[in-house]
Amino acid sequence: xxASPGFSLVARAAFFSTWLSRFHPAAWLxxxxxxxRVQLGLMPEPRTLPLVVASVADVTPHMxxxxxxxxxxxxxxxxxxxxxALGVVRDDGSIVRRRYTIRRFDAGRRLLDLxxxxxxxxxxxxxxxxAHPGLAVEAIGPRGKIGLDPHATWHLFAGDATAxxxxxxxxxxxxxxxxxxxxxxxxxxxERQRFDAADPTRTVTWCYESSGGGRGxxxxxxxxxxxxxxxxxxxxxxxxxxxxxxxxxxxxxxADQVSAKAYWNRGRANAGHGEPxxxx
Numbered sequence: 296x297x298a299s300p301g302f303s304l305v306a307r308a309a310f311f312s313t314w315l316s317r318f319h320p321a322a323w324l325x326x327x328x329x330x331x332r333v334q335l336g337l338m339p340e341p342r343t344l345p346l347v348v349a350s351v352a353d354v355t356p357h358m359x360x361x362x363x364x365x366x367x368x369x370x371x372x373x374x375x376x377x378x379x380a381l382g383v384v385r386d387d388g389s390i391v392r393r394r395y396t397i398r399r400f401d402a403g404r405r406l407l408d409l410x411x412x413x414x415x416x417x418x419x420x421x422x423x424x425x426a427h428p429g430l431a432v433e434a435i436g437p438r439g440k441i442g443l444d445p446h447a448t449w450h451l452f453a454g455d456a457t458a459x460x461x462x463x464x465x466x467x468x469x470x471x472x473x474x475x476x477x478x479x480x481x482x483x484x485x486e487r488q489r490f491d492a493a494d495p496t497r498t499v500t501w502c503y504e505s506s507g508g509g510r511g512x513x514x515x516x517x518x519x520x521x522x523x524x525x526x527x528x529x530x531x532x533x534x535x536x537x538x539x540x541x542x543x544x545x546x547x548x549x550a551d552q553v554s555a556k557a558y559w560n561r562g563r564a565n566a567g568h569g570e571p572x573x574x575x
Contacts, residue, residue, distance in 0.1 A: 462477045
């Protein structure tokens with residue numbers, strides 16, 4: 296039977312999603328492909344989330360995993376690559392926002408993991424250093440507009456240690472059979488994290504600041520990748536992200552194949568809203 300006049304495919308999908316969401320709203324939104332959610336206007340809306348620290352663990356010498364929980368996570372929805380903006384206190388008592396990518400979320404147990412790179416001495420690091428079970432924190436989220444490109448036949452991730460939580464979270468949720476490669480710059484081999492990939496075509500290449508290659512080696516390794524059918528996700532320090540993007544564009548990647556996000560700027564504190572300050 297043909298479709299009724301004026302009842303488009305998008306309208307039918309919207310009707311179906313509304314009907315289904317009455318039964319399992321969180322489950323439906325989590326499993327609905329990102330590109331469908333964009334078309335249907337079902338992107339997660341950021342909201343204020345009163346949370347409590349559930350646990351703290353150092354997964355490497357400079358990477359701290361902070362697990363958050365709270366009733367506000369009952370209907371929490373996000374897509375891999377998004378973050379939370381935490382309200383943290385500066386030395387002068389004012390509140391600033393610091394954004395951390397969601398590493399993992401267990402909806403059934405209401406547990407959300409953030410992984411914080413412990414470098415510097417800014418307000419976010421001071422908060423992470425002092426975090427302990429029972430500590431209350433207010434977050435706003437989910438934040439961020441960069442998600443997996445559903446049309447890409449393979450995915451490239453590159454950046455420094457701050458890119459790791461997002462890269463791993465996104466790689467873990469790719470459909471079976473989709474190739475992915477991550478190139479990550481960390482201080483030394485002690486900062487490596489195990490990536491459990493059932494698909495052998497998903498690889499992680501580690502570069503080290505302590506070795507001769509360093510940043511140049513990371514950029515060269517990532518830029519050696521062919522752009523055919525791929526999408527690249529670049530994250531980390533401002534200058535590194537800029538160098539990676541320039542190298543990929545020189546390699547033949549088109550601008551719409553590259554999603555780049557700077558998280559921090561060397562020698563400059565992030566602004567109060569959590570974004571890095573960049574001089575013109």
